[in-house]
Amino acid sequence: MHQWTSTTGKTLRLEEGDITQVEADAIVNAANSRLAGGAGVDGAIHKAAGGSVMAELDGIRAKIGKCEPGEAVVTGAGKLKARYIFHAVGPVYRGGEEGEPDELASCYRECLQLAAERSLKTVAFPAISTGIYGYPMGEAAEIAIREIRHFLNQPSSVEEVRMVLFGKESLHAFEHALA
Ligand code: AR6
Numbered sequence: 001m002h003q004w005t006s007t008t009g010k011t012l013r014l015e016e017g018d019i020t021q022v023e024a025d026a027i028v029n030a031a032n033s034r035l036a037g038g039a040g041v042d043g044a045i046h047k048a049a050g051g052s053v054m055a056e057l058d059g060i061r062a063k064i065g066k067c068e069p070g071e072a073v074v075t076g077a078g079k080l081k082a083r084y085i086f087h088a089v090g091p092v093y094r095g096g097e098e099g100e101p102d103e104l105a106s107c108y109r110e111c112l113q114l115a116a117e118r119s120l121k122t123v124a125f126p127a128i129s130t131g132i133y134g135y136p137m138g139e140a141a142e143i144a145i146r147e148i149r150h151f152l153n154q155p156s157s158v159e160e161v162r163m164v165l166f167g168k169e170s171l172h173a174f175e176h177a178l179a
Helices: 042-048 050-066 098-115 136-152 169-176
Strands: 003-005 011-016 026-031 072-074 083-087 122-125 160-164
Touching: 003 026, 011 042, 011 098, 011 169, 026 042, 026 098, 050 072, 072 098, 083 098, 083 169, 098 122, 136 160, 136 169
Parallel strands: 011 160, 026 083, 026 122, 122 160
Antiparallel strands: 003 011, 072 083
16 A cells, blocks of 8 residues: 545655655655764755755754754755755664654654644655664554554644655555555
């Protein structure tokens, strides 16, 4: 299954792809607490968006210090085909019993809330924490899908959420969780 529709006609869509190429009101980044950039999707997003995004993060860092796991900060999207980037900090997986599921769920909730506060219609997520941070794909997919469905069943401006998955294996794990 690639798509799910809420009772109110809002959709969650799963697709394989590169999130830097996606057109959406907001794109979510899988960042780190220092908001310092890095490898993985974080590196790809900064490279594609250009230096304005890191310059904005420098300002945010100067104000708030670091961003805790489960939280997210907002910047513009530079050269990407989006209005905003939501930089969400996922948990580092340490076995799953040290609060990681709640922190990961919080990333999705926070970003969806940020979208609603800005009256956005479309949001695209990567599979936060499932790369360098080691979260098992199947467990992460269950959490992401549960939180997105719950959110889309409530009234808000958000009409479509896209999970942009890097590779067939991630796509299949999310399809399995959605089914
Ligand atoms: N589009 C969509 N998904 C992608 C892309 C892309 N272009 N590139 C990678 N992925 P990761 P994390 C997938 O490691 O686990 C960074 O250094 C990837 O296959 O990017 O949250 C940060 O600065 C995986 O499924 O993020 C942090 O220090 C998913 O995105 C740390 O890594 C997340 O993998 C965050 O680790």
